[in-house]
Amino acid sequence: MQWRRMPRVRRWLTGAGAGVVAACLLIAVLAPVLFWERALAMRTEALLRGPSWDHPLGTDQFGRDLLSRVLVGARPSMLVAFGAVGLATLLGATVGVAVGYAGGVADHLVLRVADVLFAFPGLLLAMAVMAVMGPSLGNLTAVLGLVYTPQFVRVARAAALTVRSEQYVEAARALGASELRILARHVAPNAMPPILVQVSLSLSLAVLSESAVSFLGLGVQPPVPSWGNMLSEGRRFMEVAPWNAVAPGVAMAVVVLGFNLLGDGLQELFDPRGRREVV
Amino acid sequence: MVWGAVTVVFLIIRLVPGDALQLFLGTQVEMTPEQMKELRRVFGLDRPVWEQYVEYLVRVAQGDLGVSLRTARSVREEIVSRLPVTAELAVLAVLLGVGLGVPAGVVAATSGKGWAAMMWSVMSLVGLSVPSFWLGTMLILGSSRLGVRALGTYVPPWEDPGRNLAAMLLPAVALAVGLAASLMRYVRASVVEVLGREYVRTARAKGLGAGAVLGRHVLRNALIPVVTVVGFQMGYLLGGAVVIEEVFGLPGMGRLVLSAVLQRDYPMLQGVVLVTAILFVVVNLLTDVLYGWIDPRIRYD
Numbered sequence: 001m002q003w004r005r006m007p008r009v010r011r012w013l014t015g016a017g018a019g020v021v022a023a024c025l026l027i028a029v030l031a032p033v034l035f036w037e038r039a040l041a042m043r044t045e046a047l048l049r050g051p052s053w054d055h056p057l058g059t060d061q062f063g064r065d066l067l068s069r070v071l072v073g074a075r076p077s078m079l080v081a082f083g084a085v086g087l088a089t090l091l092g093a094t095v096g097v098a099v100g101y102a103g104g105v106a107d108h109l110v111l112r113v114a115d116v117l118f119a120f121p122g123l124l125l126a127m128a129v130m131a132v133m134g135p136s137l138g139n140l141t142a143v144l145g146l147v148y149t150p151q152f153v154r155v156a157r158a159a160a161l162t163v164r165s166e167q168y169v170e171a172a173r174a175l176g177a178s179e180l181r182i183l184a185r186h187v188a189p190n191a192m193p194p195i196l197v198q199v200s201l202s203l204s205l206a207v208l209s210e211s212a213v214s215f216l217g218l219g220v221q222p223p224v225p226s227w228g229n230m231l232s233e234g235r236r237f238m239e240v241a242p243w244n245a246v247a248p249g250v251a252m253a254v255v256v257l258g259f260n261l262l263g264d265g266l267q268e269l270f271d272p273r274g275r276r277e278v279v
Numbered sequence: 280m281v282w283g284a285v286t287v288v289f290l291i292i293r294l295v296p297g298d299a300l301q302l303f304l305g306t307q308v309e310m311t312p313e314q315m316k317e318l319r320r321v322f323g324l325d326r327p328v329w330e331q332y333v334e335y336l337v338r339v340a341q342g343d344l345g346v347s348l349r350t351a352r353s354v355r356e357e358i359v360s361r362l363p364v365t366a367e368l369a370v371l372a373v374l375l376g377v378g379l380g381v382p383a384g385v386v387a388a389t390s391g392k393g394w395a396a397m398m399w400s401v402m403s404l405v406g407l408s409v410p411s412f413w414l415g416t417m418l419i420l421g422s423s424r425l426g427v428r429a430l431g432t433y434v435p436p437w438e439d440p441g442r443n444l445a446a447m448l449l450p451a452v453a454l455a456v457g458l459a460a461s462l463m464r465y466v467r468a469s470v471v472e473v474l475g476r477e478y479v480r481t482a483r484a485k486g487l488g489a490g491a492v493l494g495r496h497v498l499r500n501a502l503i504p505v506v507t508v509v510g511f512q513m514g515y516l517l518g519g520a521v522v523i524e525e526v527f528g529l530p531g532m533g534r535l536v537l538s539a540v541l542q543r544d545y546p547m548l549q550g551v552v553l554v555t556a557i558l559f560v561v562v563n564l565l566t567d568v569l570y571g572w573i574d575p576r577i578r579y580d
Contacts, residue, residue, distance in 0.1 A: 009397045116283030119556045123518035124536065128291050128552050131540035208410050212522050215412055216537060235416045235526075242420055249413030257408035264404065 006268060014265025020258025028078035031071035038068040039225055051243065058243040060234065066243060069225040070251050076214070076226040077255065080141050081206035085199055087145030092152025093195050099153075100160030101187050107157070114150035122147040122205075123212060130218045140219050144209055148202050155198045159191035166190070193270035200263035204256045211252050227252050282336075284556040288549050289335050339553070345546035347539075354550035357535065362554075364433060364531035367443075368523070369516045371451035373509060376458030381505065383459065384466025385498065388474065399467070406460025411519050415453035415526040422449065433529050450527040454519050458512055465508045466501065473501040503574045510566030514559045 003011065043063035050058045057066035099107040122144070129143045163169065164187060172182050213219040214228025222229050227248040234244030338345070344354040387399035436443040473479065474497060482496045521533030528534075532551055539547035 007392070007397075009394070013397075013401070112283070116287060119284055119514075119559050120287065120552065121514045121518035121555060121559065123521060124552055124555055125291075127521070127536065127540050128548055131543060131548060132291060132545075204408070211410060212412060215522060216525060218540065231413060231416065235419075238416070238420050239423065245413075245416050245420060249410060249417065252413060253405075253409045256410070257404060260404050260408055264400075 003269065006265075010265065010268060013261050014269075017258045017261025017263075017265060020254060021262055024074055024255050024258065025078060027071050028074040031068075032075050035065075035068035035071055038065045039072040040064065040223055050241070057247050058241060060230075060241070060244050061237050066247055069230060070227070070247050073225040073227045073230060073248065073251065074255070076137060076220045076224070077207050077210055077252075079137060080144065080210040080219075081203050083141035084144035084148060084206045085202045087142065088148035088152050088202060089195065089199055091145070092149040093156040093191075095149075096153040096156025097160040097188050097191050098183065100157035100191075101164050101183055110153060111157070114153045117147075117150045120147075123209060126209065126213055127216070127218060130213065135218045135221060137220060140210065140213060144206055147209075148206070151202065152195065152198060155194050156191060159194045160187055163187050163190045193266075197263060197267045197270060200259055200266055204259035204263065207252065207256050207259065211248075284553060284560065285336060285339055286332075288553045288556070289332055291549075291552070344550035344553070347547045348544045349542050349547075354547050357547065358532065358550055358554055361530060361532045361535045363435065364529055365517070365520050365524070365533060367436065367447060368450055368454065368520050368529065368531060369513065371447055372454035372458060372516055372520075373513075375451055375455035376462055376512075377509065379455065380459035380462030381466050381502070384463040385470055385493070387463060387467040388470035389493070400464075403460040403463045403467075406456050406463075409456065411453050411457055412522040412526050414456060415450060415523055418449045418453055419526070446527075446529070450523045450529060453526070454516060454523050457519070458516065461512065462505065462508065466505055469501040469504055470497060473497050476500075503570070506566055506570050506573060510563050513562045517555050517559065 006014075041064060043059065046055070046059050046063045049055060049063075052058070055065045055067065057070065060066055060069065095110060099110045125147055126140070126143045130139060133139045133143075169182060169186050172186050177185075210219060211226065211228035211231070214226045215232045217229070217232065220226035220229055222233065230248040231245060234241070234248065238245040342355065344358070346352070347354055347357060350357075383399070383403070387396060387403070390396045390399060433446050434442045479492060479496055482492045487495075520531065521536060523529075524531045524533035525537060532555070536548065536551040538544070539551060
């Protein structure tokens with residue numbers, strides 16, 4: 001479907017999603033530069049204050065400015081989300097397109113491995129590996145990347161399967177193009193749309209997973225703020241200072257909603273029947 | 280499948296850089312090389328990896344998951360004592376999720392293409408986007424503001440069903456919202472698709488009322504694929520339960536795995552991950568069977 005032919009509300013929502021994602025990326029890049037000091041500076045004279053002119057969202061149990069912390073907290077989320085999904089796309093889409101096009105034993109084997117990995121709840125697997133490798137942003141990114149890979153293998157493989165019987169592939173082969181060239185120039189680009197949709201859906205999942213793991217104390221370590229560890233600290237004081245628990249969650253929800261809206265829009269753009277791969 | 284899961288679980292522990300034993304003991308414990316050697320022999324770490332692997336396979340096949348490094352209790356017993364809590368949480372969440380998500384999806388599907396339909400779809404997206412552990416926290420906050428004690432101590436249902444439900448309801452709601460939102464989307468898509476089928480047109484043409492068409496022709500066909508989706512979502516539920524149990528302080532598998540992670544209790548960790556993966560496989564197998572039973576057109580070779 002073309003962008004212009006989508007219902008107006010849908011276009012508007014997709015645009016809003018893209019806007020949220022872009023804004024969040026911008027904040028993730030800029031906020032640590034601008035507000036790093038404010039996010040870590042403790043003020044013992046202003047502990048657990050409510051919203052005020054100085055601190056629009058109030059302060060936490062060390063008197064640190066909550067708004068700055070929420071903004072700075074966007075960075076680990078975006079780093080992990082884009083890192084993990086980037087890794088999964090690179091690995092999963094390459095392997096998926098290749099085996100989908102080639103078929104045969106390799107296809108069968110890869111599919112089985114993907115099935116086995118798929119049987120583990122992603123969060124649990126991530127926790128287990130973090131326990132072994134130690135909590136760090138890099139490890140978390142790598143683990144989540146691996147957890148999401150099977151999904152990309154499936155989507156890319158399915159896409160490649162449909163593309164491989166298209167006439168333009170036949171035509172290229174008839175013209176004497178090498179298999180590798182057909183794969184790179186014809187199959188891969190045309191298998192892209194469903195992979196893109198998967199990317200935006202996985203991004204929203206990755207944001208949630210990062211904050212869940214950080215919430216459990218296995219991801220980003222305090223004092224560096226991330227939405228997950230802020231929530232886990234803030235909920236201990238939420239009777240007196242509810243903002244500390246509310247703010248990071250709202251940030252997460254808005255960003256995830258942005259990714260989901262964008263993903264839905266892309267989905268409709270590429271596949272107007274509104275079918276969704278079973279996630 | 281199960282064999283693959285066992286292998287993956289075994290391999291995770293082999294990922295440990297350097298010496299698992301050293302990592303477990305930490306840096307505070309001073310030991311002579313002889314003592315280390317003795318310990319390694321006790322844990323079977325001095326033998327080749329493939330030998331350890333075969334032994335692990337045999338032990339798992341016999342139902343022996345090892346012994347906790349911290350409490351010296353059998354991993355299997357520990358899991359068996361915690362499993363009911365998580366299972367109850369998951370079942371409650373599925374019931375709530377299906378109870379909310381399916382009707383909402385049907386309503387959304389029949390609400391046409393205008394603003395109303397768009398509102399439903401935005402609502403389900405919002406439900407998908409709210410992190411369950413934050414929602415849980417907010418539920419605790421909200422109920423304490425209303426003067427209700429949200430954090431009941433866990434009581435097994437066979438001892439006091441009322442208090443059990445009081446402790447489990449909010450966590451189940453927190454888990455169910457995401458599930459309901461995603462189910463709603465599937466149900467909506469499925470119902471919309473079935474509404475366009477010819478037999479629905481036939482049913483309408485022969486003068487059936489809208490309710491009869493929906494109930495007898497549309498829903499029966501549209502809800503079949505939803506069964507599979509519920510099965511798939513179990514994996515998500517089991518993962519989400521870990522965090523929710525931590526939020527609400529429920530003594531389930533999630534807390535068990537979290538403390539195992541924090542204490543580097545590897546046998547316990549292996550056991551829980553393995554049991555969860557097996558549960559997931561079993562649930563999916565059951566959904567497949569159920570699927571064939573609901574829809575006799577499907578036959579497995």
